[in-house]
Amino acid sequence: MNAIGTAARLSVAPMMDWTDRHCRYFHRLMSAHALLYTEMVTSAALVRGGARHLIAFDPAEHPVALQLGGSDPAELAHAARIGADEGYDEINLNVGCPSDRVQSGCFGAVLMKTPALVGDCVAAMAAAQAREVTVKCRIGVDEDEPREVLPRFLEVIRAAGVRRVTVHARKAWLKGLSPKENREIPPLDYGLVHEMKRAFPDLHISLNGGIAGLAEAREHLAAGLDGVMIGRAAYQRPADILIAADGEIFGSAPRFSDPVEVARAMRPYLARHLEAGGRLHAVTRHMLGLFAGRPGARLWRRMLSEGAARPGAGLEAYDAALSAVEEAAAELSAS
Structure with a gap:
């Protein structure tokens, strides 16, 4: 496993309005090893808007991944190349955000309805630069049957070259639920994510959604998953999660004791x-x-x-x- 894959044993989720460069510096101070993610940045903002200031970061943040939102393969390829040039360790495609703004741009969770397009996007992103391209997705959307759509989705992105994926273990309801409700109301199905790891042993699969502490993270790792991604708990209780993470997840000495x-x-x-x-x-x-x-x-x-x-x-x-x-x-x- 490469260094970035090892870091992905524990990652802090990309969270809009939260995981900006100041937040990431703060989190990195507590954990030397956890993988950090930017807020989602649209490919249009980088390519058409020239908004490179959105992806500025401190070198101390490594290992750090850039999460992109978009659905145009050529534009995403260009944005991925910009991210690689800026020095990001990984380029991630958002296939999980359910917000109205994301839906209107035909990216985020709505992309799970068009896995072939996702395959084209990630293949173009990988061909445009040398950093690993990864995907963050849901188990399904709307009336999908997750046990049918998720394996097909993983097959497509694997065929396109993706070797690492983070699965938020909830459906996304694109109509009728707010983004906040989409993080809380659809039931979690951790078992399905574990099934996917057994079905796709060659994929590095991380679990996201509702994980509140390191003890729970260790249980999922011990049960066979490759990584765990923690979101709100890491932001709202950073000391509980990140000060202990290096010792409990990565087996190295913590940087701080309190x-x-x-x-x-x-x-x-x-x-x-x-x-x-x-x-x-x-x-x-x-x-x-x-x-x-x-x-x-x-x-x-x-x-x-x-x-x-x-x-x-x-x-x-x-x-x-x-x-x-x-x-x-x-x-x-x-x-």
Whole structure:
């Protein structure tokens, strides 16, 4: 297994409005090995809109994958080449997002209805550049019978050269459910994803959807899956998932022992961001869950939400929030 395949044993899901470059830097600080993904970027934005700023990233983020949305093979090939030129380790095609905007552009989950087109897209993306091309999909859409459509879909993308796929173990209902509801209401079918791994042993298959912790991730890995992708839990409780990930999933020494150390280690990045003219809140909004379940968590969230969002907020707002958390922890240990 190559290095990027090893990193995919645990990955943080691409999440719109969440997994931007600041979020990924923060996550990478906690885990040296987990595979990180960008938010979905449309091929049109890169190719026709020239929006390369959307895919800027810090070299510290490696291994990091670019997720693209689109349905035109030639345009996706061009976008994949741009991503490879920028230095991304993997180029991923989104075949799972159910939002109205994505449907209107005929990409995302709606592409599961046209597997041959997906095959053309990924083949063109792979031919255009040297990075591995992967797919993130659902088990089906609308009235599909997943046990019929998912194997056919995997056969097509495998024939097109894909060797690594992440399966969100829920259907996508393209009409009648919001994107949020599509993450929660359709029932999970983990068993089907495990069946697909047994049916396609040559594919690297990662499971996504509803996984809340590392113990659950380890169970799926032990049962034969190649990787687990965690989304909201990694964002909302990053310390619980990512500080322990290197030890529990990758067998290497963790970088930090507690979230206070992480918060201190983020300070130089925040300083550089502010010096470059950035707003404190642009980074700290991704850090609100750092102390989730720990003393001072509510105070941390409140102080950062209010203080860091003020115009001109600087490191003093961040330092005050961290001091409050440390004081709350000290009081608890002294009681």
